[in-house]
Amino acid sequence: MEKKDKKKGWFSRLKEGLHKTNDWFSTLFNKDGINDAFYEELEEAMILADMGMDTAERLLDGLRDKVKEQKLTERADAKNALALLIADAVRTDKPFMVDEGPAVLLIVGVNGVGKTTTIGKIANEYALSGRKPLIAAADTFRAAAAEQLGEWANRAGVPMVRHQEGADPAAVVFDAIASYRAKACDLLLVDTAGRLHNKKNLMNELNKIRRVIARELPDVPCEVLLVLDATTGQNAVAQAEAFxxxxxxxxxxxxxxxxxxxxxxxxxxxxxxKVPIRFIGVGEGIDDLRRFDADDFAAALLETDE
Ligand SMILES: Nc1nc2c(ncn2[C@@H]2O[C@H](COP(=O)(O)OP(=O)(O)OP(=O)(O)O)[C@@H](O)[C@H]2O)c(=O)[nH]1
Ligand SMILES: [Mg+2]
Known part of the structure; x- marks a missing residue:
């Protein structure tokens, strides 16, 4: 029961965040008749909702097929069909290695997208579920980065390894791995400095971190997750392509x-x-991170019932 309430809370939070998009779709789906005007307006709403032209067109083609196949005449039915298509478009069947056993989770992204906050939330979630995370403060670039991360580590009750500002991030990761082994941890969370894909030295630094992980923990799978700020819309897509x-x-x-x-x-x-979405952030608090669920997300976006 409690779990259900929590899920509801999160679901309505996501819906609140997406209310602008919901409103466009609701207005459209509440009118009558499936005709050319409907498809045109729907395409416009999808593009306004940041789906991009190609994805919007692909989804519309799929919807046209479904409408024909299933002989749908009501927009409400078309809405449910679209929700299924959207859910399929965002679903992945790749297992998330962090859930499969010992793993390293390397977090990357440009400045200010929410990397450090997300590490804190993830550390908390896995610690609560009985795992033994350890955090590596490999953002040695920004002043006070390690302090900020240290606060999250304290809140989550998870150990953290840090060096002085300006230290080599790969050396932080090296020491964190020693500590991870010594403490018999099973999840290494690595925070990194905000970086632009076109800053060659920063990208080299990232590769150096990867090499240290591969050398020191060869049998432990490493997930590299890119954090994107959803409010930046098409810019987030460009960042993902570049990374x-x-x-x-x-x-x-x-x-x-x-x-x-x-x-x-x-x-x-x-x-x-074609990269799986693993988590979404729905606030600044430690509990405001959720597993990405394709069906819940599609329902929240179109405001269909779960
Ligand atoms: N509303 C909201 N704010 C968030 C979320 N995630 C992070 N933030 C806020 O975004 C701001 C930046 O978060 P950080 O975690 O410091 O971002 P970062 O990517 O580590 O930043 P740099 O280390 O400077 O590159 C903070 O004010 C966070 O509270 C979220 O899901 N929702
Ligand atoms: Mg940070």
């Missing part, structure tokens, strides 16, 4: 879906880049 070119991403975390985000960018990232 995919220079490092091996295994997934994405979308933050700030409680804010002014229109949410459709989630569909576009998953559909066009």
């Amino acid at each position: 995919l070119e220079v490092c091996e991403l295994t997934g994405v975390i979308l933050t700030k879906l409680d804010g002014t985000a229109k949410g459709g960018v989630t569909v576009q990232i998953s559909d066009t880049l």
